[in-house]
Amino acid sequence: MRMRKSGHRAGLLLFIGMLFPGTMGLPVAGWAQESVAVRATLIADAVPDDPTASAWNAIAPSEFPLSPQVHWPTRILQVTVQSVKARAIHNGKDVAIMLEYADPTEDPDDAAAVEFMVGEKKAHFAHGQPMAQVEGGPVNIWFWKNKDGKAVDMTAKGFGTLKAQDDQDVKAKGAYANGEWKVVFTRPVTTANNETDTQFKPGDFVNISFAVWDGKKEAGGDLKEKGSQKAISSWWYFRLDPAPNYTPYGYAALAIALAAGFQFVVIRKLKKGSST
Amino acid sequence: MKGPLIKPLVLTGGVYVVLKFVLPLFTAPLPSSLIFLYIALTVTGVLIFTTLSEQAMEGVFGPVFRFLSGEGVGGAMQTARLGLLVLFPLLVGWQTYSSTVPSDHPPAENRTIHPAPPGEFAGLSNPIPNTPENVMAGKGYYAAYCSPCHGAKFDGKGPAAGGFSPPPANFVDPGTIAMLQESYLFWRIKTGGVGLSTEGMPWKSAMPRWEVELKDEQIWKIIMGEYDGAHQKPRTWE
Incomplete structure (x- = not known):
């Protein structure tokens, strides 16, 4: 039996195409990547600024281990809070991040913070301290303390440079129950201060890190954790979920x-x- | 009629088995991309060979084409043919979807674990005599300054290690200090994480910049204590 040449060529092409999806520009091999990140779920309503709001129950938390801050003096070798769970929600306009962690006592000086890189330049997680071979950028820190009952929107670029910003764009609210703190930070997705505030763009990953202070007073009257003596993490990833893309x-x-x-x-x- | 088609299939399968399973018995396993390339070359070779003559071509492709066209195909083979004709477009659709859908994963990080040290640190040798006293002193400094992260057992599992990504180095692992010179450790301890070059991602490292708090002599002793405690030897250039 003889086949026509065009039939031959076409058949050959289909045969090769079926044998090798790779020849059609398709991925051949992939490997797992670091996938622990905080993902802010997109909702249509206003984002919840209250830690007890039911909207949080629908969001799966990501958990991050914390270390005592041993990176620079003054160090601390043991801390109360060993890990923090983070959830986030956004509606394209505002973003809310909730930290949740176990702390056996509610104290006025209990505090928590999230930190972000600002802009394109990489920043060291320790307050954006200078790096020998890399020109670093600033960090944006959202700090909450129980007794203040509010957030402070801060900037740092190296040790000793931490200061509150002129424009305070962040709000925070804490709720303590059953040996557990829940702290919600809210902020507009973008602000006017590109130099000092991190700007979120749905779909893009930005770096985030966490810090927690157990403000318990020790027998001598000193706070157990304060200043650089705190529980910290290094950088992880944070992302606002993009709107569904059907293309x-x-x-x-x-x-x-x-x-x-x-x-x-x-x-x-x-x-x-x-x-x- | 089946003979001519079987041969190339056996050949291709054989090449795959050799590359994937036999070769690693003698040398390092090949990356899957390289195996894919070799298989593609084998198939190309087979195709060139079988298309040299009309007869060979008919022998190899005749059964395939008849299967695809459905000519004289019945029963289970007909079901298999219909299945293939449905599956092929679906596979192409699925592959297209997965290659165009935006990634849900954080960006891949190709961090170089041991980037090259700056010139001034290359080739430095430990000026402290390797005496039991000095090793002991080094272990003492290690216990005070390093063990909270790197661990009392030198395994990178100290009580303060958990929150840091990348994790503190495990000195017992033969892939860390055993393949480095003492001068490299001196650089890493002295200038810390922030001393790394861009490919080492200094912004992520929790390693302190010990030059601020320790004397060079202490650092050299720590290095001796580390090698001794982890039962490793520094790499030397023979």
Whole structure:
């Protein structure tokens, strides 16, 4: 039996295409990546600024271990809070981040903070301290203390440079119950201060780190944890979920139609070829 | 008729088995991308060979084409053919979807764990004599300054290690200090995480900049104590 040449070529092409999805520009191998990150769920309503709001129950937390701050003096070798759970919600306009952690006592000086890099330049997680071979950028710190009952929006670029910003864009609210703190920070997704505030863009990952102070008073009257003596993490990732994007489904449908059409044409040619 | 088609399949399968399972018995395993490339070359070779003559071509592709066109195919083979014709467009659609859908994962980080040290640290040798007293003193400094993160057992599992990513180095692991020179450790301890070059991602490292708090002599002794405690030897250039 002889086949027509065009049938041959088309059949060959389909055969190779079926053997090697890789030859069609498709991914061949992939590997797991670090996937622990805080993802802010997109909602349509106003973001909850209250730690007890029911909206938080629908959000899965990400948990991050904390270390005593041993990176620079004054150090601390043991801290109360061993890990922090983080959840986040945004509505495209405002973003809310809730930290949740176990602390056996409620104290006026209990405090918590989140830190972000600002802009494109990398910043060291320790207050954006200078790096020998990399030109670093500033960090933006959102700080909450129980007795103040509010957030302070701060900037640092190196030790000893931490200061409250002129524009205070962050709000915070804490709630203590059953040996556990829940602290919610809220801020507009973007602000006017590109130099000092981190700016969020749905879909883009930014770096985030955490700090917690157990403000318990010790027998001598000193606070157990204060200043640089705190529980900290290094950098993790934070992202606002992007709005649903349906174009990949469109591309997939188009690809299916093209592949089916291609198949149809090839098989018709094969049939014609073999019938002569 | 089946003979000519079987041969290339056996050949390709054989090449895959050799590359994937036999070769690693003698040398390092090949990356999957390289295996893919070799298989692609084998298939290309087979295709060139079988298309040299019309007869060979018919022998190899005849059954395939008849299967695809459905000519004279019945029963289970017909079901398999229909399944393939449905699956192929779906596979292409799925692959297109997964390659165009925005990634939900944080950016991949290709951190270099041991980037090159600055010139002034290369080739420095430990000026402190390796005596039991000095090793002991080094272990004492290690216990005070290093063990909270790097661990009393030199395994990187100290009580303060948990919150840091990347985690503190495990000196017992043969992939850390055993493959480094003492001068490298001197650089890393002295200038800390912030002393790293860009590829080492200094912004993530919790390693303190010990030059602010310790004398060089203490650092050299710590290095001796570290090697001794982790039962490792510094790398030397023979």
